[in-house]
Amino acid sequence: SQMPHGRMPLSSFWKMVEDTLHQSGAQVCTFRQTFETVTPSPVTQPLNPAEERKVLSLVSKHGPDKLYQVTSNISGSKDLDLTLQRGQIVALLQSVDTKGNTSRWLVDAGGPRGFVPAGKLQPY
16 A cells, blocks of 8 residues: 555556566567677787787697687686686687586697687687
8 A cells, every 4th residue: 555556456557567567578679689789799809919929839839720719808717727818819729628528628828728618719
Protein backbone atom coordinates (compact mmCIF):
# COMPACT_ATOMS: atom_id res chain seq x y z
CA SER A 1 0.00 0.00 0.00
CA GLN A 2 3.00 2.32 0.39
CA MET A 3 4.13 1.76 -3.22
CA PRO A 4 3.00 4.34 -5.81
CA HIS A 5 1.22 1.58 -7.76
CA GLY A 6 -0.32 0.00 -4.64
CA ARG A 7 -3.83 1.24 -5.41
CA MET A 8 -3.69 0.24 -9.07
CA PRO A 9 -5.94 -2.67 -10.15
CA LEU A 10 -3.94 -5.92 -10.43
CA SER A 11 -4.59 -6.32 -14.17
CA SER A 12 -3.32 -2.78 -14.83
CA PHE A 13 -0.25 -3.40 -12.66
CA TRP A 14 0.69 -6.58 -14.60
CA LYS A 15 0.12 -4.78 -17.90
CA MET A 16 2.50 -2.02 -16.75
CA VAL A 17 5.10 -4.66 -15.72
CA GLU A 18 4.82 -6.41 -19.12
CA ASP A 19 5.18 -3.11 -20.98
CA THR A 20 8.23 -2.15 -18.91
CA LEU A 21 9.89 -5.53 -19.50
CA HIS A 22 9.14 -5.36 -23.22
CA GLN A 23 10.62 -1.86 -23.44
CA SER A 24 13.71 -2.93 -21.46
CA GLY A 25 14.19 -5.97 -23.71
CA ALA A 26 14.02 -3.76 -26.80
CA GLN A 27 16.60 -1.40 -25.27
CA VAL A 28 18.94 -4.32 -24.54
CA CYS A 29 18.62 -5.55 -28.15
CA THR A 30 19.36 -2.07 -29.48
CA PHE A 31 22.35 -1.74 -27.16
CA ARG A 32 23.71 -5.14 -28.20
CA GLN A 33 23.39 -4.29 -31.91
CA THR A 34 25.06 -0.92 -31.38
CA PHE A 35 27.85 -2.49 -29.33
CA GLU A 36 28.53 -5.14 -31.98
CA THR A 37 28.75 -2.59 -34.80
CA VAL A 38 30.67 0.13 -32.91
CA THR A 39 33.25 -2.05 -31.13
CA PRO A 40 36.16 -2.61 -33.49
CA SER A 41 37.69 -6.03 -33.79
CA PRO A 42 41.34 -6.34 -32.76
CA VAL A 43 43.69 -4.98 -35.40
CA THR A 44 47.40 -5.28 -35.96
CA GLN A 45 49.26 -2.72 -33.86
CA PRO A 46 52.18 -0.71 -35.28
CA LEU A 47 55.60 -1.74 -33.95
CA ASN A 48 58.30 0.39 -32.37
CA PRO A 49 61.91 -0.17 -33.59
CA ALA A 50 62.87 -2.45 -30.66
CA GLU A 51 59.78 -4.58 -31.19
CA GLU A 52 60.52 -4.70 -34.92
CA ARG A 53 64.01 -6.12 -34.22
CA LYS A 54 62.48 -8.71 -31.91
CA VAL A 55 59.99 -9.70 -34.65
CA LEU A 56 62.82 -10.15 -37.15
CA SER A 57 64.60 -12.38 -34.65
CA LEU A 58 61.45 -14.45 -34.07
CA VAL A 59 60.91 -14.80 -37.84
CA SER A 60 64.46 -16.03 -38.34
CA LYS A 61 64.12 -18.58 -35.50
CA HIS A 62 60.56 -19.81 -36.04
CA GLY A 63 59.35 -18.63 -39.47
CA PRO A 64 56.67 -16.07 -40.36
CA ASP A 65 53.75 -18.53 -40.13
CA LYS A 66 54.34 -19.00 -36.38
CA LEU A 67 53.98 -15.32 -35.41
CA TYR A 68 51.00 -14.10 -33.38
CA GLN A 69 50.05 -10.74 -31.93
CA VAL A 70 48.61 -10.29 -28.44
CA THR A 71 45.08 -8.84 -28.75
CA SER A 72 44.70 -7.71 -25.11
CA ASN A 73 46.93 -7.47 -22.04
CA ILE A 74 47.80 -10.82 -20.46
CA SER A 75 48.62 -11.11 -16.78
CA GLY A 76 50.30 -14.42 -16.05
CA SER A 77 48.87 -16.02 -12.91
CA LYS A 78 50.39 -19.53 -12.86
CA ASP A 79 53.94 -20.82 -12.98
CA LEU A 80 55.36 -20.55 -16.50
CA ASP A 81 52.63 -18.06 -17.57
CA LEU A 82 53.83 -14.92 -19.34
CA THR A 83 52.67 -11.37 -18.73
CA LEU A 84 52.39 -9.58 -22.08
CA GLN A 85 51.05 -6.27 -23.36
CA ARG A 86 48.51 -5.80 -26.13
CA GLY A 87 50.28 -5.55 -29.47
CA GLN A 88 53.35 -7.64 -28.57
CA ILE A 89 54.47 -10.25 -31.10
CA VAL A 90 55.21 -13.82 -30.04
CA ALA A 91 56.13 -17.04 -31.85
CA LEU A 92 54.04 -20.15 -31.33
CA LEU A 93 56.08 -23.10 -30.06
CA GLN A 94 53.23 -25.49 -29.15
CA SER A 95 49.46 -25.10 -29.41
CA VAL A 96 48.96 -27.10 -26.20
CA ASP A 97 50.22 -26.92 -22.60
CA THR A 98 51.92 -29.70 -20.64
CA LYS A 99 48.56 -31.19 -19.59
CA GLY A 100 47.14 -31.27 -23.12
CA ASN A 101 45.05 -28.11 -22.68
CA THR A 102 44.67 -26.46 -26.11
CA SER A 103 43.42 -23.17 -24.65
CA ARG A 104 46.95 -22.37 -23.35
CA TRP A 105 49.76 -22.11 -25.86
CA LEU A 106 53.51 -22.19 -25.34
CA VAL A 107 55.10 -19.15 -26.97
CA ASP A 108 58.47 -17.48 -27.37
CA ALA A 109 58.20 -13.77 -26.56
CA GLY A 110 61.65 -12.96 -27.93
CA GLY A 111 63.47 -13.99 -24.77
CA PRO A 112 61.12 -15.39 -22.18
CA ARG A 113 59.10 -18.47 -23.08
CA GLY A 114 55.89 -19.46 -21.38
CA PHE A 115 52.17 -20.07 -21.65
CA VAL A 116 49.46 -17.62 -22.69
CA PRO A 117 45.72 -17.97 -23.34
CA ALA A 118 45.22 -18.96 -26.98
CA GLY A 119 42.14 -16.73 -27.22
CA LYS A 120 44.26 -13.62 -26.71
CA LEU A 121 46.41 -14.25 -29.78
CA GLN A 122 45.74 -13.58 -33.43
CA PRO A 123 47.91 -14.49 -36.43
CA TYR A 124 50.33 -11.69 -37.28
